[in-house]
Amino acid sequence: MSRKDMPDTSNSPAPISYVDIGAQFAQERDELMPIIEDILKSGMYVGGPWNEKLEAALAKRCGTKHVVTLNSGTDALILALAALGIGHGDEVITPPNSFVASTAVIAHVGATPVFADVLPDQNIDPAEIEKKITPKTKAIMPVHLTGRIADMGPIREIAQRHGLAIIEDAAQSIGSLYDGVPSGALGDVGCFSAHPLKNLNACGDAGFLTTDRDDVAEYARLYRNHGLVDRNTVTRFGSVSRLDAIQAAILHFRLGSMDTVIENRRRNAALYRELLDPKLAFMPPCRDIEFNTFHTFVIQVDGRDALQAHLGEQGIGTAIHYPVPIHLQPAAEYLGHKAGDFPVTERQSQRILTLPVHQNMTEADVRRVADVVNRFLASAV
Numbered sequence: 399m400s401r402k403d404m405p406d407t408s409n410s411p412a413p414i415s416y417v418d419i420g421a422q423f424a425q426e427r428d429e430l431m432p433i434i435e436d437i438l439k440s441g442m443y444v445g446g447p448w449n450e451k452l453e454a455a456l457a458k459r460c461g462t463k464h465v466v467t468l469n470s471g472t473d474a475l476i477l478a479l480a481a482l483g484i485g486h487g488d489e490v491i492t493p494p495n496s497f498v499a500s501t502a503v504i505a506h507v508g509a510t511p512v513f514a515d516v517l518p519d520q521n522i523d524p525a526e527i528e529k530k531i532t533p534k535t536k537a538i539m540p541v542h543l544t545g546r547i548a549d550m551g552p553i554r555e556i557a558q559r560h561g562l563a564i565i566e567d568a569a570q571s572i573g574s575l576y577d578g579v580p581s582g583a584l585g586d587v588g589c590f591s592a593h594p595l596k597n598l599n600a601c602g603d604a605g606f607l608t609t610d611r612d613d614v615a616e617y618a619r620l621y622r623n624h625g626l627v628d629r630n631t632v633t634r635f636g637s638v639s640r641l642d643a644i645q646a647a648i649l650h651f652r653l654g655s656m657d658t659v660i661e662n663r664r665r666n667a668a669l670y671r672e673l674l675d676p677k678l679a680f681m682p683p684c685r686d687i688e689f690n691t692f693h694t695f696v697i698q699v700d701g702r703d704a705l706q707a708h709l710g711e712q713g714i715g716t717a718i719h720y721p722v723p724i725h726l727q728p729a730a731e732y733l734g735h736k737a738g739d740f741p742v743t744e745r746q747s748q749r750i751l752t753l754p755v756h757q758n759m760t761e762a763d764v765r766r767v768a769d770v771v772n773r774f775l776a777s778a779v
């Protein structure tokens with residue numbers, strides 16, 4: 399008997415978790431386990447056909463000439479920067495409200511992260527990018543936060559006018575579209591994560607990059623495998639950033655259900671948008687030009703911490719992406735920023751709350767979360 403069939407003996411409804419990865423595995427177990435078992439029997443844990451199969455399927459999906467599978471989204475970003483020759487003395491413009499990896503990778507290759515504040519929808523503000531360009535600027539790295547694509551029309555125009563590369567941090571936006579173009583095909587390189595919490599997820603760390611550029615793809619292919627051009631020849635020292643065969647096979651399998659995952663998330667998000675009181679919870683308006691995959695569903699509210707605590711007491715899991723802006727992290731101290739430098743980001747960091755939106759939520763789950771949020775916010779006014 400599943401939890402849902404059990405007679406309701408208490409007054410408190412079943413908890414609604416922020417993610418439910420166990421349920422995902424339960425649904426696919428019968429089909430997925432034989433694939434994994436075949437790989438285990440074959441002994442081909444690093445090489446084998448799965449990475450090539452996955453790369454071909456992803457290239458079709460992302461609309462780029464090349465896909466290079468890698469061991470994480472972070473390595474995809476590092477290899478994108480390195481392949482474009484970005485390093486010491488160079489500047490890369492990026493928003494300060496992302497997951498720390500977006501900024502850390504710029505520092506990792508020896509370049510300087512330069513922050514540009516964001517719009518009400520949490521994505522980088524093109525007007526702020528323009529103000530931050532110097533002779534040292536080499537690239538713009540927009541982050542498609544929450545699964546909503548940054549305002550790429552103006553960003554592409556700015557990049558073109560100033561001769562800058564675009565690296566998309568597309569870690570949260572697999573399947574998202576802007577003006578019909580998939581994320582990952584909107585700049586020079588797209589960098590994706592397939593971490594367990596992303597919409598297309600492996601059972602461990604995983605990632606890949608997308609590009610139409612032969613030089614970038616070749617750099618990444620060599621670097622991920624020690625720089626080996628053949629078994630015994632190294633033309634440029636590399637490292638190990640390969641994706642395991644088992645993770646590649648799992649991602650190839652899950653690509654088959656990705657559209658259902660996205661549709662369910664979009665359905666949940668649409669219902670939230672219909673039910674939540676827009677006077678009390680800000681939700682960025684949807685744009686005609688976009689197809690948003692809702693990696694996260696974020697509301698912006700006064701009294702965020704009290705609301706989160708209340709939802710927790712009601713058994714509803716939430717998260718905050720992210721409570722501390724990157725420019726205020728101890729690691730960023732050397733950049734010399736202070737509170738007040740990026741007011742939109744800082745204000746949002748106090749107000750954002752990520753509600754559960756995962757594909758296994760029922761309509762009743764969404765209605766209950768919306769109801770608890772509305773009631774609490776109305777009572778707090």
Ligand SMILES: *Cc1c(COP(=O)(O)O)cnc(C)c1O
Nearest residue numbers: 470471472497499569591593605
């Ligand atoms: C998840 C994420 C990353 C890092 O991806 P990993 O696969 O965990 O290395 C980078 N940027 C953003 C915006 C992310 O959400």
